[in-house]
Amino acid sequence: MKLFLTILLASLCVIPVAAQNQQYTFFASGTSVVKLEAILHLKNNILKMPLRGSSTELPNGTADLIKDLSITDSKGNKINYEPVQKGRWKLSRHASPLTISYTVALDHQKYNWDNYGGIDAVSYVNTDGIFGTGYSFFIVPDSMNATCNIQFEMPAGWKAATPWQQIGAAAFKTKNTDDLLNNCFFVGTHLQKTLKVGSFEVLMAVGGQLKPKAALFEQVLSASIQQYWKIFKRAEIKKYLVVLNEGNMTDGDAFNNSFDQLIKGEVNKDGMISWGNILAHETFHLWNGISMYSNEQLEWFKEGFTEYMSVKTLRKNGLINDALLLKKLESFHSRYWLASNITSRDVTLKDAGDNKSSNVFLLYGG
Ligand SMILES: [Zn+2]
Secondary structure, eight states: OHHHHHHHHHHHTOOOOOOOOEEEEEEESSSSEEEEEEEEOOSSSEEEOOOSOOOSSOTTGGGGGEEEEEEEETTSOBOOEEEETTTEEEESSOOSSEEEEEEEESOGGGSOOGGGTOGGGSEEEETTEEEEEHHHHOOEETTOOOOEEEEEEOOTTOEEEOSSEEEETTEEEOSSHHHHHSOEEEEESOEEEEEEETTEEEEEEEOGGGGGGHHHHHHHHHHHHHHHHHHHSOOSOSEEEEEEEEOSSOEEEEOSSEEEEEEOSOOSGGGIIIIIHHHHHHHHTTTBTTTBOOSSOOHIIIIIIHHHHHHHHHHHTTSSOHHHHHHHHHHHHHHHHHIIIIITTTOOTTGGGGGGGGGHHHHHHO
8 A cells, every 4th residue: 555655646746848948038239239038958069050041251141240159057057068060059068958049140131141032031120120030140059949938028119010919018939840930020110010911910010111001901911811711711821921121122031931121122002013012923923832832843833833823813812903914914024035936945844843943933933
């Protein structure tokens, strides 16, 4: 009996191990530097800021903008580390959990990010605040996939637009490490609005000079998601973030649950076929590309059909007229003719996707 009781008591003492969330706090006090603190659980002794590209100026990519990295164990004892190649830091000993703190200099616009997909895939600041991508701000353990909590500490009047699940006024939770790294966010005094259809919502964040144009963006995004929802009636993703800001060039990037678009020049109804088409196109990729995807290379269908659907959606919702629709269809035809006769002459529509940048006309016009 005594033995039985001992076993029973011992079994009652087994406390379930809590899921090991990584905890990040993102301190923003302006647009020149950001401070980050994190409590991280890790299995080996390597921390990293995933390297998505490098240049002679920044061999460790975004990790080269990190300063004052300090690492301590749970008792507050300092852990030494040495930077190793490719945006990684090797700790002198293993400890978990550990506390890290560091700053990120918001100097990204001083460098060339062609190898990363442009500044719109990294980070920039404007009069409203800070645009960032997860892999440009968050140091993560090398060998641990976990949910992450992010608390934003910001000046009064600032807010955080993120694609993550909101769990507090300025607190969010990711599904896993990839969800943290491969997404974008905006923090500042931008304008934001949630557009809903069915169980799906798009959070639109508009900053800088584009804020007065928010109603036009809303018109396109709202019409697009209503239209696409009618066709698919469901979406794999429940929350999607769209960030819109003015840029030196029109360029955009898509992430797991978010995309950001920089727009150059005047935004008005006359330019709907240009900036409006980009928004409708990127939104359709939520279905054709994210919800529906193939292990086979099917870029011709992903890009060509998406381009067709975005133009069709703009016309169906009265955002462009018949004359503009015909002009756009004419441009599809001339792109296709030009590609199949000159620029991508011996390439099939299917093979064109193997080298997307060389066969843009064939893929998007075909
Ligand atoms: Zn596309």
